Amino acid sequence: MSNEIYNFEAWINTVEPLPGESISHFLGRFERANLLTGYQIGKEAGVGAIVTRWKKLYLNPFPTQQELEALAKFIEVEVEKLTETLPSKSITMKPRPIKLCASCYGEQSYHRIEWQFKDVMKCDRHNLRLLTKCTNCETPFPIPADWAQGECPHCFLPFSTMAKRQKQFSQ
Incomplete structure (x- = not known):
């Protein structure tokens, strides 16, 4: 029997940031x-x-x-x-409430950093008001790091389904 010592280097699963991801x-x-x-x-x-x-x-x-x-x-x-997952230093962030465009999320399921900019209230792509809570049970959204399933943690309504109740932005 050999008494060799194996040196296993630590390894990680590489994850690439998505365009505009927070x-x-x-x-x-x-x-x-x-x-x-x-x-x-x-x-x-x-x-x-x-x-x-x-x-x-x-x-x-x-x-x-x-x-x-x-x-x-x-x-x-x-x-x-x-x-690129961060805002530029010149942009003011508002970490709460967590905001979401359910239409964008339905197309590509990830949180965009731009949704948390202080002055951003609507999705420029869909001209929809950003959501701050579940459209079904009104539970505020958890931090995006916890969006493993892409659904409300209280009633389990998928974020993408919330787009049906997302309102057009009007000034």
């Missing part, structure tokens, strides 16, 4: 693909618990270049792609 939704997909928590990701990346704040869309203070580089290295994603 940092919260992206981190949630990465967590699920790798069976990790935000805390574990932050610890392994060397940035600490700050990742759990980003999952909640709390971006004050704004992520530093060094934090983004460390996280990008750990999750094996280009830092530029990771940066």
Whole structure:
């Protein structure tokens, strides 16, 4: 019998950010693909618990270049792609309530960072008012990192189905 020692390098399932995807939704997909928590990701990346704040869309203070580089290295994603999951520093975010365009979500099921911009109340693509709660039971939406099933966590109505009750935006 051999007494060889095997060195297994740590591996992760690479997850690429989607166009316009929010940092919260992206981190949630990465967590699920790798069976990790935000805390574990932050610890392994060397940035600490700050990742759990980003999952909640709390971006004050704004992520530093060094934090983004460390996280990008750990999750094996280009830092530029990771940066695209964040708003530009000149845009004011509103982390609550979580907003959703159910029509967009029905087309591509992920949370867009632009929906959380403070001054954004409508979807420019569909000219629909953004939703802030379930159209069936009125439960506020959870953070996008927790959108594993794409449905209301209370009544289980799929987000895409909510588009039927999404109102046209009028000024």
